[in-house]
Amino acid sequence: MGLFDRKPIAVLDDGEHGMRRTLGAGDLIMLAIGAVIGAGIFSSLGTAAAGEVLADGTVVRYGAGPALVLSFILLGAVCALAAMCYAELASMIPQAGSAYAYSYATLGEIVAWVVGWALILEYAVGNVAVAIGWAGYFTSLLSGFGIDLPGWMTHGYWNVKASGDPAIRALLDSAPRLAGVPILVNLPAFGVVAAITMLLMQGAKESTRVNNIMVILKRVVLALFVIVGAMHIDPANYKPFAPNGFRGIHQGAAIVFFAYIGFDAISTAAEETRNPQRNLPIGILGGLAVCTLIYVIVGLVATGLVPYDQLRSADPLAKALSLAGLDTASWIVAAGAVVSMSAVLLVFQYGQPRIFYAMARDGLLPKFAAKLDPKTRTPRVTTLLTGVLVALGSLVADDAATYDLTNIGTLAAFAVVCLGVLVLRIREPDRPRPFKVPFVWAVTLIGAGACVFVMQGLPASAWMAFGAWMVIGLALYFAYGYRNSVLRRPGSTPSR
Template sequence: MRRLPPSEATGLRTGARHSLAEVYRPADLIVLGLGVMIGAGIFSIAGQQAATTAGPGVILSFMIAGIACLLACLCYAELSSTMPTSGSAYTFTYVIFGEVWAWIIGWALILELQFAAAVVARAWGGIAVGAIENFGVQVPQKELVQDALVFLILVVLTGTVALGARIGLRALWIMVSAKLLAIGAVIVVGLPHIDVANFGEFYVPPKTLDTAPATVLEILVGQGQAFGWFGIFAAASAIAFAYIGFDIVATAAEETTNAPRAVPKGMIRSLVVATVIYIAVALVMVGMVSYTQISEDAPLASAFRAVGVGWMVHVIDAGAVLGLSTVILVLIVGQTRVLFSMARDGLIPRGLASVSRRYHTPTRVTLVIGLVAILLAEFVPVLTMQELVVIGTLFAFAFVAAGVIVMRRRMPHLERGFRVPFSPLLPALSLVATLWLMVNLRVLTWAWFILWMAFGLGVYLVYGRRNSILARPRAPEWQPAAGGRHRR
């Protein structure tokens, strides 16, 4: 249960070879957040949830999910302003709760980010093939072509991240700008075709599902339901997946100028902008056609075809391809920084914390992450396991919310660039909202998550516990303090 001293969490405790250069400005952090939060899902998730779960009330679902994620974002903002380090929730937990809990959160983040990169890359390949076919080009051996495209995008984006943060940042700005133009076109072109009658009453009478209960919540209530208030809140849980990613902004803290103030602003502003954009697209989606006529496979594209604007399909395809490209790029950046921090702390091989003198980035760990993502995307059915990404993220959200409450009591003296208002009320609400989202996940997802965490705990006991920097003899200026802590 040894805890990392706060001064060591943000200090260059392992020398210049393990430090990262400052490259991000406040505006860059907003682009980083939008790059990962706004993907291809913006063109599909509103229609899918409206058709199957919430009806026109999906707009309320977006608001509910946005509020739940904003509560978590505020908690991340306070901790990242206090400990601006690349480890994000992993390092926060190391300082507040102790090493074993930090390992558990780090292991959950590995699950989130590594699987997410593979899942999104696989989806990118399918969308890219579909975009080619929408131009009337026949694609022979689709599966083989998709595999090749997945391999290509992961190689290109891994190389971009490995070659330097500045190169990746420039590429991100270009792709996010183009993606926002495509989304803007969807909103502007779709607005004149909105029929207010399609909104009807936001509340659609509930419908009991014939399928067996699959989520924890459905088992607790004894049955599954769609529509009604139950459906609106259930859709909010699915939609929360679209907002996940603002937490990755915190992993850039060590590379950000004036991080204690810039990182909280970057996270909050990017989440607010993403929420507004999602709600705007949802209004257009539900307003153009009745929710009963929405196609689940390609909801937005089919809606534009229904109102006679078929050429918008190509704009949507371009936006989706660019959207997922930026998501993969930011996920690789985030995963690199988390593993870099864990290696720097000795919990995984310290060689992965080496920073390239030529490119000034942790190139070695970046290449490892890219290779693993390629193997997962090419040889594992990752699209059936995407809920593992969500549960890993939400698990970290819960610890961050609890961490704000605990740190206010244990370490009130620490300087904070941002404070969660109305604490401990808002962090407690964030914890409750996170738990609500988690019980809406499938029981099978929980089972796989428990197995993953049990395996990770075994890895820690065999390797991490013995090789941690806190397990090694300290230099003379280090003296043990009361309670097992360390001080200079």
């Protein structure tokens, strides 16, 4: 048995022993919007437009300025190439596990493990950042009602250590101490992850109903921002349009890529989708198209409402309205951000347990992670495990450090999926494909190259952290996964 043995597609369907199929195309599109429209547009948009600058004036990353809309279009094109590849594989391999399952069927076990390990960055580590961002908006809303939580209860230890804000760093000295160690925890972030986890344990259909309600609310809030903001646009704010040229557009795209993470999350729902061969491509491509259109419109309004360099904030949309003197609309948008980011948490927390479930079912992770709840037919154990890990991480972590790590892990998975489509076309050209990528050589190679190109816009620290993460993952694979793989058990018939 080699490291590159592939899992035959024929054995990927668990039939009546798998999860319950309850989701339609509409549910999938709403899941995609729920995952994509969230922390990126409500938080990272400001940094992508204005850039990242240290207190001493050192430029860490250049912003796109009003040309942010070109960053969104660039990313929409890159993600569209990856989305078509996802759609082809998802329609052929309607199994939980997303890019992990596709890689196992096309490129082999070792590649599947690497992709699965990268997906953990996308879902679990990314959700830590989203939870922390949610807590920031929630704390601001409470302040509007005159409720001010102590700083040591709303800032995690590493978030305070990494902050350049003197007021936040002062918490290291003013926070209560236990055995000489300052108590710095983000209780709102911990609480929202706990609540989302409890909801997800009720079942897939119940979770999507709540998600659909939140998606409707977030669309209403963004429509309010666009309508009110468009009435106060100053054309002078669009000049200069691209203050840092293509470098700014490129680096802005790398920053705001977090806004696009999530459209692939619905592929983790493949085993819970009715008629997946038809509905998965519709959900993936339809959701991405809607989200890209929303981003371009919101970007145009935000950069026209105030000078782009004033958008550098954790809550850029609310701040833009506030600077324009629209305080009531600003408060409503902030409230909408809380709902929006809750939906992102829901979908990402939905996806991660299904990655664990798929990997455990293949023997690469311990058996307990592959157990389904007998009533809901959902991976209850891994849902709870994911919730605990993300909640603990959000309690103390720094969100800025996790954004870049999430982006690089996701882009790596996208690149592998693009290549996987091409490999499977060569190896099994006659296999039925309910959805086929057009111009497959161009789309797959350009898609993989475009993902790597966007990755190059990320800082060196992200690459080093990603490398360390992969070393840890490979060590775990050879210590456990390689020896316990179902594919190596007597009677298995791997593809080569």
